[in-house]
Amino acid sequence: MDVERLWVEGWAVARQAPEPVEVPWGLRIDVGRPARTVRHVLLGADGETARRLVGTLTEPATCVKAFLPRREMDPWFPAAWEPVEPCFLMAVDLRPSGAAVPDGYTTTVDTSGGLTRVGVLTDDGEVAAYGRTGRAGTACVFDQVVTEPAHRRRGLGTVVMGTLTRAALAHGASVGVLGATEQGRALYETLGWKVHAPLNGFVRRPATP
Numbered sequence: 385m386d387v388e389r390l391w392v393e394g395w396a397v398a399r400q401a402p403e404p405v406e407v408p409w410g411l412r413i414d415v416g417r418p419a420r421t422v423r424h425v426l427l428g429a430d431g432e433t434a435r436r437l438v439g440t441l442t443e444p445a446t447c448v449k450a451f452l453p454r455r456e457m458d459p460w461f462p463a464a465w466e467p468v469e470p471c472f473l474m475a476v477d478l479r480p481s482g483a484a485v486p487d488g489y490t491t492t493v494d495t496s497g498g499l500t501r502v503g504v505l506t507d508d509g510e511v512a513a514y515g516r517t518g519r520a521g522t523a524c525v526f527d528q529v530v531t532e533p534a535h536r537r538r539g540l541g542t543v544v545m546g547t548l549t550r551a552a553l554a555h556g557a558s559v560g561v562l563g564a565t566e567q568g569r570a571l572y573e574t575l576g577w578k579v580h581a582p583l584n585g586f587v588r589r590p591a592t593p
Contacts, residue, residue: 394525397518426450449585481546513540524552
């Protein structure tokens, strides 16, 4: 299973971005947002190919990602580029989860096409935690799983992951994939997720006035 490609395809669904386009170095997503205009994801591209690509990219907020350690990518990027927060590509065989919702909270689930959103709400309707998934074939990419600061250390992240997992299984997914920060990695490992590869990137800085 091509976990890297599935992550790109599912991420695009989760973020409601255009479908990734095949390019010689991997996949390109025209995100079209101020913080990230275009995302290039390298799939097996060598250093020479990567350098040539970077040399052609001049639009601010363009992002280049690869499943490599940052030290291998550093030489490809001149001073106009800066690294983004390092992450890890993780995967797991999905299994039903029975995480209990703490007293005082309820969950909501909304699915539209390949996108599923989950929210954990307080009795007053305040959003305490949330997350989403995008389906790509039999894989489901988990994305933007967040617990608000005032509601942390109550297991709500686990509730979100469990609820998303049940929804994914109900729609025929069998594998979960995600990109985790160093902090998030610790949570996911307790839930059985395994690191598949490093996930690093660089973004082109805005033009200097």
